[in-house]
Amino acid sequence: MKNVVFIFIASIFSSIGFAQGTVSIKADIANRNGDILFIKQGRMIVKEIKADDKGAFNGSFDIKKDGMYTLFDGAEYATLFLKGGYDLKIKMDASKFDETLTFKGKGADENNFLAQQAVESMNSDEDKLLEMNEADFAKAMETKKVSKTEKLDKSKLDVLLVETLKKNIDAEQKGLTDYYKEIQANKKFNNTVAPDFDYLNHAGGNVKLSDLKGKYVYIDVWATWCGPCRAEIPFLKKVEEQYHGKNIEFVSISVDVLKDFEKWKTFVTEKGLGGTQLFADKDWKSDFVRAFNINSIPRFLLIGPDGVVIDANASRPSDPKLVEKFDSLLKS
Numbered sequence: 135m136k137n138v139v140f141i142f143i144a145s146i147f148s149s150i151g152f153a154q155g156t157v158s159i160k161a162d163i164a165n166r167n168g169d170i171l172f173i174k175q176g177r178m179i180v181k182e183i184k185a186d187d188k189g190a191f192n193g194s195f196d197i198k199k200d201g202m203y204t205l206f207d208g209a210e211y212a213t214l215f216l217k218g219g220y221d222l223k224i225k226m227d228a229s230k231f232d233e234t235l236t237f238k239g240k241g242a243d244e245n246n247f248l249a250q251q252a253v254e255s256m257n258s259d260e261d262k263l264l265e266m267n268e269a270d271f272a273k274a275m276e277t278k279k280v281s282k283t284e285k286l287d288k289s290k291l292d293v294l295l296v297e298t299l300k301k302n303i304d305a306e307q308k309g310l311t312d313y314y315k316e317i318q319a320n321k322k323f324n325n326t327v328a329p330d331f332d333y334l335n336h337a338g339g340n341v342k343l344s345d346l347k348g349k350y351v352y353i354d355v356w357a358t359w360c361g362p363c364r365a366e367i368p369f370l371k372k373v374e375e376q377y378h379g380k381n382i383e384f385v386s387i388s389v390d391v392l393k394d395f396e397k398w399k400t401f402v403t404e405k406g407l408g409g410t411q412l413f414a415d416k417d418w419k420s421d422f423v424r425a426f427n428i429n430s431i432p433r434f435l436l437i438g439p440d441g442v443v444i445d446a447n448a449s450r451p452s453d454p455k456l457v458e459k460f461d462s463l464l465k466s
Contacts, residue, residue: 154198155218159183161191165229167208174204191224200294207231209358209401212252215244215295232256232365244295256365261453264314271314279307313430323426323446328437331422333387336402336411343422346383348439350463352448354386355423355433358394358401363432367405369451374408377460381439384409389417389431 161171161183171191173181180203183193197203200217205224210231214222220241227234232252237245263274282303286296328343335341343351354370356363374384386409390398395413402411414420418429426435426446436448436459444463449456 154196154200156194156196157216157218158194158221159191159224160222161224161226163189163191163207163224164227167210167228172206173214174206175199202298209364209397211361213248215241215248215292215298217241217292217294244291247289247291247295260310261450263310264317275307275311279303309430316427316430317447320427320446323443326443327441328435328443329422329425331387331412331414331420333412333414333420333422336399336413341385341410341412343437344441346385347441348381350382350439350444350460351437352382352384352460353435353437354384354451355389355428355435356386356431357388357390358398359390360431366432366451367407371406371408373451373456373460376457380464382460382464385412386410387412387414387422389414389420389423389428391417 159171159173163171166185166189169185171183171193172179173183173195175197180197181193181195183191185191197216197218201215203214203216205212205214207228210228212231212235221239222241222245223238225234225236225238232249235249235252237249263271266274283300286299289296330343332340332342354363354366356366358364370384370386377384386407388398388411390413398413401407414423418424426433432450434448434450435443436445438444445459449459
């Protein structure tokens with residue numbers, strides 16, 4: 135799953151090889167998000183590929199290093215493995231970005247593997263892992279590590295990619311373990327009064343948490359650049375529709391930095407995000423965010439009508455347990 139941001143970020147290593155050469159990319163993208171594809175190495179734009187009159191993308195460019203790059207179509211993105219001489223033909227429907235992304239041509243095997251990993255990351259059982267006791271969690275993590283390592287060893291993928299992904303396994307394991315510890319620590323916030331916030335509302339004006347007393351408040355802490363956050367959006371929309379008109383307020387708090395304020399406004403509008411869309415005043419350093427020790431996203435919180443925290447690490451919209459919890463609360 136692209137559930138917690140460190141899992142996806144850990145897979146995007148900077149280019150690490152030293153070979154160089156020319157890469158060719160052709161892309162056929164239905165429902166594309168923009169007219170320009172950006173290829174980035176870290177934060178540096180390596181190539182901009184503009185759509186032609188027929189909406190197709192076709193570009194060749196030199197790379198200084200073989201390794202990991204990122205393809206951006208609007209706010210959507212995918213990890214690429216590029217080597218000099220690769221000739222990739224990309225096809226996808228951007229409205230179902232990860233699920234439909236496929237590659238053909240030289241380098242297709244490596245990049246289809248990465249695309250499949252992205253899909254699997256959205257459908258994994260890591261939520262179940264996070265509910266285990268400490269001993270079972272440690273055992274399950276070791277089993278996953280062995281399984282992933284063996285899969286890479288048996289693959290016929292490029293050696294550089296295999297070694298990069300093996301390093302990613304270690305980074306992912308550390309990230310998930312840290313997240314597990316964070317969840318355990320967050321349990322102390324349950325049954326305490328939630329601190330107030332006063333944030334800018336996308337619809338105009340400001341909204342305070344105290345303004346919402348008398349309702350259950352389901353809070354999504356997220357950012358426009360966060361792949362795992364965006365993966366939850368379709369599920370969140372569905373849950374919002376299911377409980378429309380009932381005593382649950384859906385609030386999304388963006389921790390985008392101030393320079394990305396306009397990007398956030400545009401994203402919310404273009405994606406048709408519902409609920410109450412707020413922009414935190416000091417991104418990760420905002421008082422409400424720091425009060426709950428939030429250092430990975432998405433993070434969901436559930437607060438009761440009396441302002442008391444029900445769950446400081448609530449189920450995400452894609453988890454059926456969230457609907458079960460809402461139904462239970464509304465019946466009580």
